[in-house]
Amino acid sequence: MSQDDLYHGRTEAQLSQEPVVRCREVIKRFGDQTVLKGINLEVYPGETMVVMGGSGSGKSTLLRCMIGTHKVDGGTIELFGQNMGELDEDGLNDVRKKFGILFQSGALFNSMTLAENVALPLQEHTDLDQEIIDIQVKIKLELVGLREHADKYPAQISGGMKKRAGLARALALDPKILFYDEPSAGLDPVTSAQIDQLIIALTKQLGVTSVVVTHEMDSAFTIADRMAMLDRGRMLCVDKREWFEHLRDLDDEATAKLDEDRQLVRQFLRGAPDGPLAARRDEQGYSEDLFGMTVDRVTRTPSVEPTRG
Ligand SMILES: Nc1ncnc2c1ncn2[C@@H]1O[C@H](COP(=O)(O)OP(=O)(O)O)[C@@H](O)[C@H]1O
Ligand SMILES: [Mg+2]
Known part of the structure; x- marks a missing residue:
C-alpha cells in the first residue's frame, strides 16, 4: 500500500482532526x-463525502448502518466518537437528533403541508413553543427556497420541490451531519443540477458535514470534496475529488500500468465498455447492475464497438 492509500486524500487540517463518522472493517x-x-471510511467535519458505486454495490446498506438502522455484523461504526453498536434505543435517539437524512423517496407525509412536515421533527424532539417552531420552519423553508409554498401539500408540488422540502425537514433540528441517499434520483437533469447546487450552498452556509450516496457521476463530481468507490461490498478507493478526476481522464497507456482496482474505478467513472469489468460480463447481467444509468454504453462482447451511440 502506498502512502496515498493511507492518506485517502485528506487535507492537512483533516490529518489532525477527529472524524465525525468512522467505519472500521x-x-x-x-x-x-x-x-x-470490511468497509473502512472516515468522514471529517465540514466535508462532503460522496460514496459512489453501481446498483447493488451496498451504498444504501452502508448508509443505513451509519445511521443505526442496520446493526453491523462485524467491525464498528462511530458517529461523533460514539460506537453505534453499543448504544441502546435512548442513546441512538440522542445521536439521531444530530443528523438529518434525505432518502431516495423524499418521504413526506402527504396529508400534511410542507410547513407541517418540516415542523414534525421539532415537535417530536424538542420542547420548543409553537411560535418558535413556526419561525424555525420558515427559516428552513427559506433555506431551500420554498417559504412561499409553506401551505401547499406534497401532491401540489413538483418532484424537485419535494426533494427540497425533504431537505428542509432534514435540516429542522440543525443537524451536524446530513446523509443523502441518491438525492437526484428520478429528477430531470436541470432539477437534479439545482439540487446539487443547493447541497453545495447548504454545506457552505451551515458548515454541515455531508455523506452523499449516488451512482450519478456528474452529480458526484459536482458536490464532492472527497469520494469513495464501492464495488460489490468492497471499498475500492477513497480519495479527494481531484484524484478521481485525474484517474477518469488518464489515457489508455497510463491506465494499463494501474492495478486492477484503479482500472476498475476508472472504467466505472467513464462508463466505458472496456476494462476489468469486461471479464464480469457473463456473470448474471452484472454489467447492467454496475453501470446503472450508463448501461446503454456497455456492449455484450468486449471486442465489439457499441452498435448504437
Ligand atoms: N433489507 C435487506 N434484506 C436483504 N437483502 C438486502 C436488504 N437490503 C439490501 N439488500 C441486498 O444488499 C445488496 C446491496 O443493496 P444496496 O445497499 O441497496 O445497494 P445500492 O444502494 O448500492 O444499490 C443487494 O444485493 C440487495 O439486494
Ligand atoms: Mg441504494
Whole structure:
C-alpha cells in the first residue's frame, strides 16, 4: 500500500482532526449474502463525502448502518466518537437528533403541508413553543427556497420541490451531519443540477458535514470534496475529488500500468465498455447492475464497438 492509500486524500487540517463518522472493517450480511465486506471510511467535519458505486454495490446498506438502522455484523461504526453498536434505543435517539437524512423517496407525509412536515421533527424532539417552531420552519423553508409554498401539500408540488422540502425537514433540528441517499434520483437533469447546487450552498452556509450516496457521476463530481468507490461490498478507493478526476481522464497507456482496482474505478467513472469489468460480463447481467444509468454504453462482447451511440 502506498502512502496515498493511507492518506485517502485528506487535507492537512483533516490529518489532525477527529472524524465525525468512522467505519472500521464494517461487515454486513443479509442471510448468507455478505453485502459489506470490511468497509473502512472516515468522514471529517465540514466535508462532503460522496460514496459512489453501481446498483447493488451496498451504498444504501452502508448508509443505513451509519445511521443505526442496520446493526453491523462485524467491525464498528462511530458517529461523533460514539460506537453505534453499543448504544441502546435512548442513546441512538440522542445521536439521531444530530443528523438529518434525505432518502431516495423524499418521504413526506402527504396529508400534511410542507410547513407541517418540516415542523414534525421539532415537535417530536424538542420542547420548543409553537411560535418558535413556526419561525424555525420558515427559516428552513427559506433555506431551500420554498417559504412561499409553506401551505401547499406534497401532491401540489413538483418532484424537485419535494426533494427540497425533504431537505428542509432534514435540516429542522440543525443537524451536524446530513446523509443523502441518491438525492437526484428520478429528477430531470436541470432539477437534479439545482439540487446539487443547493447541497453545495447548504454545506457552505451551515458548515454541515455531508455523506452523499449516488451512482450519478456528474452529480458526484459536482458536490464532492472527497469520494469513495464501492464495488460489490468492497471499498475500492477513497480519495479527494481531484484524484478521481485525474484517474477518469488518464489515457489508455497510463491506465494499463494501474492495478486492477484503479482500472476498475476508472472504467466505472467513464462508463466505458472496456476494462476489468469486461471479464464480469457473463456473470448474471452484472454489467447492467454496475453501470446503472450508463448501461446503454456497455456492449455484450468486449471486442465489439457499441452498435448504437
Ligand atoms: N433489507 C435487506 N434484506 C436483504 N437483502 C438486502 C436488504 N437490503 C439490501 N439488500 C441486498 O444488499 C445488496 C446491496 O443493496 P444496496 O445497499 O441497496 O445497494 P445500492 O444502494 O448500492 O444499490 C443487494 O444485493 C440487495 O439486494
Ligand atoms: Mg441504494
